[in-house]
Amino acid sequence: MLGDLMGYLVSSFWHVNLVQMVLSMLVVGLVAGGGYVINDYFDVNIDKINKPDRPIPSGRISGSKARKIALSMFVAGVLFSIPLGIVPFSIAMFTIVMLYLYAKDLKRTGIPGNLTVALTNGLSIFYGGSAYMEGDWLLKVILPTLYSFFLTLVREFVKGIEDYNGDKANSVTTLAVTKGIGTAWRISKILLILVIVVSPLPILFGFNLSYILLIVVAFIPSVVLSLIQKPSIESAAKARSYLKVSMLTGIVAFLLGSAPFIPKVYLSQHAYLILFQLLLSLH
Known part of the structure; x- marks a missing residue:
């Protein structure tokens, strides 16, 4: 829901229609919640190995009840999407199908599964923009959507490392299982370095001073902390925790970076290239 809120505010530059914004957040929250429940329903055998304390494998909730809860949340999400228009309604329906x-x-x-998670997670941000859908909303919301996509993709690769034993036992063909933990880790690090290198890009679109500050003092350090972890199952949990921090700080950076009451910062192309080269030299 926070991602959707950020997508809406970035797209509108904080010109808020309260009903529109709240409906958008409700849709994303309900659809995402239904996705989590249905995922736990189908993952019961894997979770018996990896995470036996979850509600379904532990027996605290039955599979049939979980299925009904997921369906109810999906239906409610679709109903709330109708007043927002055909595009938000279509995105909600598409996301539900993909989550299932x-x-x-x-x-x-x-x-393919990792890409699906990254896509649906990025769509939670994009959905906020689609609910507003005025002016140059697409240009504004596409940057945080892409950031979310790539960070989530890396998080999925790292989660595959963390769940290696259970996934291998259940023939889940994650990148770590098929190509090895070392390869999965190297690909994850390459993607993270690319995210860091292009992180100044929104400055060219007039994002304000808070974006730069949060990227420098919170976003980049958390990404770096995940980068320096050792390529092992034990370290994967730490890396994934740091990536969650990266995702959260990135959302807040875009959220505040679009706020009209904070001074904007404009860099010349030459100044941006200097900053880009500086970040590149760190790696």
Whole structure:
């Protein structure tokens, strides 16, 4: 829901229609919640190995009840999307289908499953922009959507390392299982370095001083902390925690970076290239 809020405020530059914004957040929250529940329903055998304390494998909730809860949340999300228009309604329906297919089959396909999670997570931010959909909303919301996509993709690769034993036992073809933990770790680090290198890009679009400050003091350090972890199952949990911090600080950076009451910062192309080279030299 925070991602959707950020997407809406970035797209509108804080010109808020309260009903529109609240409906958008409700849709994303309900659809995402339904996705989590249906994922746990289909993952019960894997979770018995990896995370036996979760509600379904522990027996605190039955599978049939979990399925009904997921369906109820999906239906409610679709109903709330109708007043927002055809585009938000279509995105909500598409996301529900993808979440169901991911939980049922795609999770066991490795990279296609990882891409599905990254796409649906990025769409939670994009959805906020689609609810507003005025002026140059698409240009404004596409940057945080792409950041979310790539950070989530890396988090999925790292989660595959963390869950290596359970996934291998259940023939889940994650990147770590099919190519090895070392390869999965190297690919994750390459993607994270690319995210750091291009992180100054929003400055060219007039984001304010708070974006720069949060990127420098919170976002980049948390990404670096995940980068320096050792390529092992034990270290994967730490790396994933740091990536969660990166995701949160990135959302806040875009959220405050679009705020009209904070002074904007404009850099010339030459100054931006200097900053870009400085970040590149760190790696």
